[in-house]
Amino acid sequence: xxxxxxxxxxxxxxxDAATVGMECECHCGHxxxxxxxxxxxxxxxxxxxxxxxxxxxxxxxxxVVNGTVSTLRTLGYICIFCGFLLIxxxxxxxxxIWIFIGGSTVISSVFYFAVAxxxxxxxxxxxxxxxxxxKFNDKxxxx
Ligand SMILES: [Zn+2]
Numbered sequence: 001x002x003x004x005x006x007x008x009x010x011x012x013x014x015x016d017a018a019t020v021g022m023e024c025e026c027h028c029g030h031x032x033x034x035x036x037x038x039x040x041x042x043x044x045x046x047x048x049x050x051x052x053x054x055x056x057x058x059x060x061x062x063x064v065v066n067g068t069v070s071t072l073r074t075l076g077y078i079c080i081f082c083g084f085l086l087i088x089x090x091x092x093x094x095x096x097i098w099i100f101i102g103g104s105t106v107i108s109s110v111f112y113f114a115v116a117x118x119x120x121x122x123x124x125x126x127x128x129x130x131x132x133x134x135k136f137n138d139k140x141x142x143x
Contacts, residue, residue: 002036065123072116079109 001014008030015024015034024034086102089095 004034076109076112
């Protein structure tokens, strides 16, 4: 994100790339043209530093699995919704088959929720175990 500095009071602001070159007003009341400092180009070499630090730390696969869990939950909600719609339709039109399909759809949603819950619980156990192992390692290093 580009940064501009008020020439009067030296206050810095993070601005949108689209704002560069536009007139802006500082909190001090001074109006100036938003010009990105040449320092911005110096910032770029510093970028690899956090990325290499992030690379040294293995990032857990949690976001991907979290996506799976939320997808399962969404499917569960959709199934409950559809199931009740089918049951309602069956009740209104007196179609036993629709009530039956609706019922099994609701049951399958329970299955989705259960699988999501199991994955979530396993992940939590895994995370807690990792935390415990890290704590244990820290203690071992201190001793
Ligand atoms: Zn200012």
